[in-house]
Amino acid sequence: MKKQLFIICSCFFLLAGCTAKEKISTYNAQEEKTKVIQQEIEQMKSVQKAKILVLNHDLIVALDMKPFYAFKERKIASDLQKKLEEKWPNEEIIVSSDFKIAWEIGKVMEEKDEEKVQEKIAYLKKIVKEKT
Amino acid sequence: MKKEQYDTVQEQMTPETPYFLNSFKAFLVGGLICVIGQAIAYFYMIFFDFTEKTVGNPTVATMILLAALATGLGIYPKIAQFAGAGSAVPVTGFSNAVVSAAIEHRTEGYVLGVGSNMFKIAGPVIVYGTVAAFFVAIIKTILVMMGVVSW
Numbered sequence: 001m002k003k004q005l006f007i008i009c010s011c012f013f014l015l016a017g018c019t020a021k022e023k024i025s026t027y028n029a030q031e032e033k034t035k036v037i038q039q040e041i042e043q044m045k046s047v048q049k050a051k052i053l054v055l056n057h058d059l060i061v062a063l064d065m066k067p068f069y070a071f072k073e074r075k076i077a078s079d080l081q082k083k084l085e086e087k088w089p090n091e092e093i094i095v096s097s098d099f100k101i102a103w104e105i106g107k108v109m110e111e112k113d114e115e116k117v118q119e120k121i122a123y124l125k126k127i128v129k130e131k132t
Numbered sequence: 133m134k135k136e137q138y139d140t141v142q143e144q145m146t147p148e149t150p151y152f153l154n155s156f157k158a159f160l161v162g163g164l165i166c167v168i169g170q171a172i173a174y175f176y177m178i179f180f181d182f183t184e185k186t187v188g189n190p191t192v193a194t195m196i197l198l199a200a201l202a203t204g205l206g207i208y209p210k211i212a213q214f215a216g217a218g219s220a221v222p223v224t225g226f227s228n229a230v231v232s233a234a235i236e237h238r239t240e241g242y243v244l245g246v247g248s249n250m251f252k253i254a255g256p257v258i259v260y261g262t263v264a265a266f267f268v269a270i271i272k273t274i275l276v277m278m279g280v281v282s283w
Binding site: 132 | 174177178181182184185186187
């Protein structure tokens with residue numbers, strides 16, 4: 001009896017983590033570019049969650065794909081990057097499906113100090129290029 | 133005793149191999165090893181400057197180190213006894229093969245014992261791994277040149 005109760009309880013607590021959270025989170029929701037990107041991502045079926053960070057001329061998008069699309073995630077991200085680059089050729093755009101990028105953007109989402117966000121953007125640009 | 137007779141007797145005497153149970157054990161332990169690897173990968177990504185692209189190398193190095201330590205302490209052989217292929221297929225199994233061979237031949241000296249016997253089991257893996265990688269690379273290059281797939 002105790003064992004069964006333990007199994008049921010552990011299933012409940014494990015599955016409780018699967019509740020849907022906010023699908024697309026943004027740094028500055030009022031920004032015009034952010035809204036355009038948000039619409040673009042909402043049309044994509046393959047994206048589970050996304051984080052958008054737009055500041056001045058820097059534009060970073062982190063995508064979290066649905067498990068079914070995991071093998072195509074890099075191609076999907078580069079397709080979106082090309083699309084955005086066509087739209088804004090003068091901006092520096094990074095679209096990535098990397099967990100690290102999403103994690104780092106998530107940390108600065110609530111940051112009010114723009115200088116710190118700028119520092120983080122510079123850091124992200126550096127680690128995205130790293131290959132070894 | 134004729135050959136056929138011997139075969140039937142042998143079949144009767146041999147205990148049945150529990151294939152499903154063995155597969156289940158291998159799946160469970162192999163999966164657990166991969167979960168540990170994934171946890172280490174997330175650890176490196178969250179606390180250090182690694183991305184998903186670059187985190188592979190430090191993760192593999194850490195797993196190899198852990199498996200080598202576990203082999204030396206006598207924990208890995210016990211896991212291998214229980215899990216079979218589940219503990220042999222991941223990179224930890226490769227580490228175990230190198231370290232256990234080195235321990236086994238320690239008494240024969242460092243050069244002719246450890247040095248020459250260390251890769252007795254792991255050597256073929258390296259040789260055929262490299263050969264297979266070479267052929268796969270050639271096939272992929274041809275496919276890219278034909279325009280079937282992209283890099």
